[in-house]
Amino acid sequence: MQAAEYPAAIMSDPMPTEGLIAIIPAHDEARYIGSVVLMTRKHVETVIVIDDGSTDATAEVAEAAGALVLRHPQNAGKGVALNTGFVKARELNPRVVITLDADWQHLPEEIDRVIAPVLRGDADIVVGSRYLDVTSEVPKARVLGHWGFTSVTNAISGVSLTDSQSGYRAFSPAALKVLVFSSTSFSVESEMQFLARNHNLRVLEVPITIRYLDKPKRNLFSHGWLVLNGLIRLVAQHRPLLFFGVPGVILLVTGLVLGWQVVDVYNRFENLAVGTALIVVLLLLGGVFFLFTGIILHALRILVDEINANLMR
Numbered sequence: 001m002q003a004a005e006y007p008a009a010i011m012s013d014p015m016p017t018e019g020l021i022a023i024i025p026a027h028d029e030a031r032y033i034g035s036v037v038l039m040t041r042k043h044v045e046t047v048i049v050i051d052d053g054s055t056d057a058t059a060e061v062a063e064a065a066g067a068l069v070l071r072h073p074q075n076a077g078k079g080v081a082l083n084t085g086f087v088k089a090r091e092l093n094p095r096v097v098i099t100l101d102a103d104w105q106h107l108p109e110e111i112d113r114v115i116a117p118v119l120r121g122d123a124d125i126v127v128g129s130r131y132l133d134v135t136s137e138v139p140k141a142r143v144l145g146h147w148g149f150t151s152v153t154n155a156i157s158g159v160s161l162t163d164s165q166s167g168y169r170a171f172s173p174a175a176l177k178v179l180v181f182s183s184t185s186f187s188v189e190s191e192m193q194f195l196a197r198n199h200n201l202r203v204l205e206v207p208i209t210i211r212y213l214d215k216p217k218r219n220l221f222s223h224g225w226l227v228l229n230g231l232i233r234l235v236a237q238h239r240p241l242l243f244f245g246v247p248g249v250i251l252l253v254t255g256l257v258l259g260w261q262v263v264d265v266y267n268r269f270e271n272l273a274v275g276t277a278l279i280v281v282l283l284l285l286g287g288v289f290f291l292f293t294g295i296i297l298h299a300l301r302i303l304v305d306e307i308n309a310n311l312m313r
Helices: 033-041 058-064 078-091 108-119 140-157 173-178 188-198 220-238 240-269 274-312
Strands: 020-026 046-052 068-072 096-099 125-129 169-171 203-207
Touching: 020 033, 020 058, 020 078, 020 108, 033 046, 033 058, 033 108, 046 058, 046 078, 058 068, 068 078, 078 096, 078 173, 078 188, 096 108, 108 125, 108 169, 108 203, 140 188, 140 220, 188 220, 220 240, 240 274
Parallel strands: 020 046, 020 096, 046 068, 125 203
Antiparallel strands: 096 169, 125 169
C-alpha cells in the first residue's frame, strides 16, 4: 500500500477545528490524560474520553481539562470503549473522527497530518504508522510483535498496512456509519482491516511518531496472546471458509494418505488394520464436516453482508 501524501513538517497553522472529534479510550491514565486532552483540544472541536472502568481520577482529570467524558462502570476493553465513543460521535455529525491513545504516546500536534487524507476525500480510514518513517525508537520486542501481527492480519484480511496495531487513526463519516466492533480487546485495530474490506472502505497510511515514556503496563506476552486470540476469533467470524476449510482439507488429505496405506497393506498381506481404518474414517468424516461448515458459514457471511449493504443504502 502506498503511503498518503503528507506534509514534510507538522503544519504551523492548524486547519479549522469545526466538525473534528477526537475519541480517547482511557483506563487508569490520570497521569497523562489531562495533558493529552489539553493538547488535543487545540486541533479538534470536541474531545470525547471514554473512562473504561478506571480506578484512579482519569474521569475527573479529563473533565477538568475540557473533555466530554463517558464512563464505563467496569473495564470492558478497548473495542467496547471505541464503540461507545463512535455512538456518541455519530450524534454530533462530524467531518472527521480521530482516535488516539491516552498514555501520551501519540502526538496531538500530528492530528492535522492524520486527518488530511479524509478531508481531501482520498480515504475513509487513515492509519498513523510508526514504520513509514524512522522517527520512533520502537523497542525491538515490540517491532517483532508488530511485524508478526501485521503480517498475519494483512494476509487474512485482504488489506495491507505497515502498522496494523496503531491506534492513531482518522475516520470519514462513511466509515463512522458502518464501523461497529465485536472485538473487546486490542485486536480491535486488526478488526478494522476486516471491516474495511467488507465495506469497501478506502484505507491509507501516514507516518507518525510514537513516544515510549514508560514501561508497558501489560506483560508483552499476555498482551500478544490477547491480540492473537482476538485474531483467531476474527478469522472465524470474517473468514469462516479459511478458518474451517484449511483444517478440513488437512484432515481429508491425512485421511486419504492413511487410507491408501490401509488399502496397500490389505492388498499385500490380506490383513485389515482395523485401528488405522477407524482413524481414517474419523479423519475423513471430520474433514468433510469442517469443509462443509466453512462453505455454509461462508455463504451465510456473504448473505449477511449483502443484507447489511442494502440496509446502509
